[in-house]
Amino acid sequence: MQHPYFGKTISLTTKHKKASALALPLLAGVGLRVREIEVDTDIFGTFSGEIERKGTPLETALKKARLGMRKGSSELGLATEGSFGAHPYIPFIAGCEETIVLIDDVNGFHLSETIISAKTNFSFCEVRKLEDAESFLRQAKFPSHGLIVKPNQLGIKFIHRLGRLLGNFQSSTIKGIQDRCSLKLAIDKCAALSNDGLARVETDMRAYMNPTRLRVIRELGVKLARRLRSSCTECGCPGFGQTTVSGFLNCSECGCTSESPSHEIHSCARCEYSKTVPRSDGVTSLDPMYCQRCNP
Ligand SMILES: [Zn+2]
Ligand SMILES: [Zn+2]
Incomplete structure (x- = not known):
C-alpha cells in the first residue's frame, strides 16, 4: 500500500541548507519530497550567542516550521533545532541534541523526534595567536568544519577602538571561517580588540559549516521516516x-x-x-x- 505522503511535498524551513541531509531519507522512506523554504531563522536565536533562543528546542522548531509553511503556502512543514553543550548522560564530553518536527495541517497533527548524541565537534578555545590553537583545530576538524572567532573579553578597549561605528558585539564576531589565512587574520583582529588580549575560537555549529552535525540531522531524518512508516x-x-x-x-x-x-x-x-x-x-x-x- 502506498504511503499517504507518497508524491507530496513538504516545506523545510532552513537558513543553512539542511535539505541536503533530510531530502533523501524522507524520499526513500515515505516518498515525500522536501522543498527548502529559506527563512532567516536567526530571529529564533543563534549558536554564537548574539541572539538568545527563547523556549525549548521543540517550541522553537514548531515556530520555525510554521513560518516556512506560511511563506511556502504549504500544509506540510518541517524544521529542526539543535542544542550543544555538556553531554547529558556521559560526563566530561560534549553532546548534541537535535530535534525535528513535522506539522501536518491536512490531517491535523504534529510530531517530533529527537536524537541525543556524542557525535559533535562542539568546543572552543581562547588563544593569543593561531599557533596556540593547533590541537584545538584538529579536534574541531578544521578546515572541513567551519569556525567562529570573537574577542574573548569586550570592554573599554573595544568600545574605545570601534567607537560608534561598530559599537556592538555582533560586528566583532567573524563566522564561517574555513581557511588558515582567514583564521589567522580573525584571531589577530579579535585578540587585539579583547581586554585580555585573547581571541575566542569556537566551532561553527550552523549545519552547512558542520558536516558532523549534518550527519546527525540525516540520522534524524531516517528516524522520522521510520516513524512515519508506522x-x-x-x-x-x-x-x-x-x-x-x-x-x-x-x-x-x-x-x-x-x-x-x-x-x-x-x-x-x-x-x-x-x-x-x-x-x-x-x-x-x-x-x-x-x-x-x-x-x-
Ligand atoms: Zn543490584
Ligand atoms: Zn490514531
Whole structure:
C-alpha cells in the first residue's frame, strides 16, 4: 500500500541548507519530497550567542516550521533545532541534541523526534595567536568544519577602538571561517580588540559549516521516516511511535528497583490511542554495574 505522503511535498524551513541531509531519507522512506523554504531563522536565536533562543528546542522548531509553511503556502512543514553543550548522560564530553518536527495541517497533527548524541565537534578555545590553537583545530576538524572567532573579553578597549561605528558585539564576531589565512587574520583582529588580549575560537555549529552535525540531522531524518512508516491502528494516521517511557527496571543481581524505564509508550499523534510495549533495545533488567545497591 502506498504511503499517504507518497508524491507530496513538504516545506523545510532552513537558513543553512539542511535539505541536503533530510531530502533523501524522507524520499526513500515515505516518498515525500522536501522543498527548502529559506527563512532567516536567526530571529529564533543563534549558536554564537548574539541572539538568545527563547523556549525549548521543540517550541522553537514548531515556530520555525510554521513560518516556512506560511511563506511556502504549504500544509506540510518541517524544521529542526539543535542544542550543544555538556553531554547529558556521559560526563566530561560534549553532546548534541537535535530535534525535528513535522506539522501536518491536512490531517491535523504534529510530531517530533529527537536524537541525543556524542557525535559533535562542539568546543572552543581562547588563544593569543593561531599557533596556540593547533590541537584545538584538529579536534574541531578544521578546515572541513567551519569556525567562529570573537574577542574573548569586550570592554573599554573595544568600545574605545570601534567607537560608534561598530559599537556592538555582533560586528566583532567573524563566522564561517574555513581557511588558515582567514583564521589567522580573525584571531589577530579579535585578540587585539579583547581586554585580555585573547581571541575566542569556537566551532561553527550552523549545519552547512558542520558536516558532523549534518550527519546527525540525516540520522534524524531516517528516524522520522521510520516513524512515519508506522500508522495508528485506530485512525490510520501516519507517525505512530514512541512518545515516552514507563515502569522501572529491576537489578538482575539484587532485584531492587532502578530509575531506568522498563517499557516504552507508543502513541498516535492525532487520536488518543496508545499502547505500552517492552523496550525496543531488548533490555529487561538492570546491569548490576548501574545498580545503586550493588555498585554504590
Ligand atoms: Zn543490584
Ligand atoms: Zn490514531
